[in-house]
Amino acid sequence: MTRYAPGGPFDAEKAIPQEIKVKLESHFGLDRPLFDQYLLYLKNLLRGDLGPSFKYSGWEVSELIATAFPVSLTLGVLSLGIALFIGIPAGIMAALRKNTWLDYLPMSLSMAGICLPTFVLGPLLIYIFSTQLGLFPPLGWYGPSDWFLPSFTLGLFYAAYVARLTRAGMLETLQQDYVRTARAKGATPWRVVTRHALRGGLLPVVTYLGPAFAGLVSGSFVIESIFFIPGLGKFFVTAAFNRDYTMVLGTVLFYASLIILLNLLVDLLQAWIDPKARQTR
């Protein structure tokens, strides 16, 4: 599909001598008919071969993914961790202390978190923590000290969202009749929350994890370009700009399988929480 787009990978800014272009195109099989190219790609795909990158000469696409993905994975896991560890407790607290400052404060902050886009927050955090305070390095991805700012930037948005979801879910669950039953048994507030309300209250968060994974992938594009992180997102965007077909296709395929896998995990998690879902699946 990408192949129909105007322009080619070697129509770069600087004109390449015609004979070199022909040679290059034949090297990558671009001179053959389109249908043949497609068949060849499929055949290689079945063997797990995503083909060579057009732009990074000498690199296979799968090699590039293998190098860049761990970086993005670290970023994603850290961000998600931050999101859940901040978001869930904040949401529970807000729900339990509804209409007090323990509700208003985290919810206002979370509204701010949702409204501050990562590309505003990122530079802002760099300005405060690197330029002014010098606590963290501003750019790059060399060691754990580099991890903090990017994952915080990415995670904060999701923390805000998770907090709101948790609050709504908990409020809904706390109104349920079975929570009243638990209170009628003489359960302490702690027990009512942890044992009876939490599962139902967190179900919306678990359901949201699917789209959240997709969102983290998209978010990584921005974060990696702000902080100059050599992750898969950066490669993908660069590849898209450069019309590096094999790289774009390979990355999209990789992302698709990743998302499918993660959604499977979410389904399993849901089944673990909800006995009804366990039965119908």
Added chain:
Amino acid sequence: MSLETSSSLGRDAWLRLRANRMSMISLFILIGIAFVSIFGPALSSYDYDQQNLDRVFESPGKDHIFGTDNLGRDLFARTTYGGRISLAVGLLATVVSLVIGVSYGMFSGYIGGRIDTWMMRAVDVLYALPFTIFVILLMVLFGRNFLLLFIAIGAVEWLTMARITRAQTMNLKKSEFIEAARALGYSHGRILFRHLLPNLIGPIIVYATLTVPAVMLLEAVLSFLGLGIQAPMSSWGSLIKEGAEKMDAAPWLLLFPGIFFCLSLFALNFLGDGLRDALDPKSSKD
């Protein structure tokens, strides 16, 4: 579709909304921002793309109240002009997503059965995909153009709308007044548009208010990645990108578009929340 015809429920909701201070403040902020964005470029004595290489990186002052950028362009003109684009993209893409989402959701929910199951499974699948990838691919494929931008965004933002509409339709379809309408021999069209749609308007309004900021955010992300609005045109997203790059030399380049953008999102989200409370069927019952 209007609040005048939609009964005293609409009036009640408006009264509740008026009592919500945050929502009313948000509403005024939005009106203010919209006003400045529409008339700002005309009021400013500079054009958004008018360069003046003698006065680059000028901090906010008397001539340029928001300062100038690296090419000496007036930031006030650029910010308000960017506001036009950002708000226009937000509104248009929301309308696109509204039209697709509401009709898809209403159809799916009303028909029910196997068709509904498949239609919703399709939505589930699309939902789990990182839509930025789609939009990026579309942009790469068809080049960057304004029309395509909001069609693309609208086309991915309709999913939630479809889900909400469908869930509401399913609920309402079971309700006895719809069944009564069928027993009275009303046509499907009459049931859909006179009995179902007016009862869906509450959630639709709420969600539309929340879609506008989502769309604006997506547009800004794309502009930030260099896939959205192209220079010398500006949107808040592209201005923020420029500002972030030149943050050290001229922080106001990030500050003003950033404030405008975040304030709009803030106000829209608060307004959406307020509307949700005001239109919530639970609170309006009895």
Added chain:
Amino acid sequence: MVFEMPSIQNRPRTKIMGNLDIQNLKVSFHTREGIIHAVDGVDLSIKPGEIVGLVGESGSGKSVTCNSVLKLLPVPPARIEKGQIEWSGKDLIDHDEQNMQAIRGKEISMIFQDPMSCLNPYLSVLEQVAEPLVIHGMASLEDARKQASEMLVNVGVQRVVDHPHAYPHEFSGGMRQRAMIAMALVTKPSLLLADEPTTALDVTVQAKVLSILKTLCTDLGVSVLFVSHDLGLVAELADRVVVMYRGKVVEQNHTGSIFSNPQHPYVKALIACRPTLESNPVRLPTVDDFMNPKTGKEEALEKLVAPSLNLDSQETLLQVENLVVEFPTEDGPVRAVDGASLMIRKGSTHGLVGESGSGKTTLGRSILHLAQLMSGSILYQGKPINLDHPDDRSKFRKSMQIIFQDPYASLNPRLTIEQTLLEPMKVHGIGSSRKERIERVINLLEEVGLGEEYLHRYPHEFSGGQRQRICVARALTTEPEFIVCDECVSAMDVSVQAQVLNLLRSLQASRNLTYLFISHDLGVVKFMSDEISVMQNGKIVENGLADDLYRSPKSDYTRKLLNSIPLANRSANFQINRPSV
């Protein structure tokens, strides 16, 4: 009457013999619209081992009273303004949350109305029943499970023995309510608060759950506060009855005396306005009649036994043969109606009675072609119904109408009463001008007991009974001959129910209407119907004249249904001849 203490020999541990004494309790709700005084000075006491029935219609404050004992009301908006709730010498009003926790579930337990929502769907039933023992440190986890399992077997939930990990959704409503009872009694408390515990259940299930509740509480010596809207039901097990009306106690007496010699006009009305199986007056008395003196004409009608229709002389209006209706579900098709046949005569009321899931509602809807039929035939005036041609369809829709159960959901909240009533006429071309149509609408409103002044109001401004009147008016806009009444009084208090039933009856007489009257309540069906069909599992198990069916039921199921009805609801001259506890 002397209340003797039940034997306490076989009780496993000594416990506080609680004495609940509520004095001058006032509870109000502070809402946006204003302050509602839900409970307005209630005095109520329960002696050890006593079963007290608390009866009232919706909004009478009975549930609020019950919930305030354990302080389970949502605060805010609820606020206990005044009064004492004395429990074994201590005033519970002064107790803080922590002290209350020690009492809840240990000394005083509670069961609620809706068994479908009162059990936690994410925890196994056994776990939940064992929980009170664990919370109060009365047993180790292992031991608690064992005790819980025994208690569950006691109430008839055998399934947990083989399936200790069964979750609530695997049980029926009746089984869940039994589990709730087990959960409440597993700690062997002194007092059980039961808030409408059988209201959501079918009559046959209700009878079983009630007998389990009574046996167990008597055995364990638990005193009970049984809250219900159904006076007849309360008579089944209560030693004493307390009747509440608008936040106040209007009468309390021993169960026998309440029925034989009610004092307060409201209590008299409550007993009289419920149709019983034996009597068959033309008109039911209503609460208004008792609160305000009634006219002689109405009194006469209540004494008059409804003339039975000479059914043989009436032509057949509707004939249903071998009807089968299936619904697709995820586990394959479910047969809701399985070969049902019935015949309805012009000008008569045909009652259709059955429990939930019997297919009665589906049968009613499929007659109107609101549900897709698989096979079988429906003949209307001897001809099959043809929906293909628009003219035929319009004729069919005009001549058959339906009234639903929930008057809150039956009206489009976005349309005024005028719009709602005008629309059918516009669609079917009834009336030549708008003016003529509005005239018709006003006449209809007056016919159902409402006035012209309601025309421009929206549904939410009306009470449940008024809304149902509007629904009746809407059904009449097309001048139908045949109306399906689908549980149309089931959601109502008995006093409102009587009004709507009277309205339906008088409309039938003046307009020569034919009804298919669907209900789970045999008493109501009996009052309304000339003929009755009994439905079970999608099949019609018995068909017959209303009086015959009641006097000499042919099928076992009908007999079971009849026997499940509380005695007081069967006969108007109910006498309690039960030895005191």
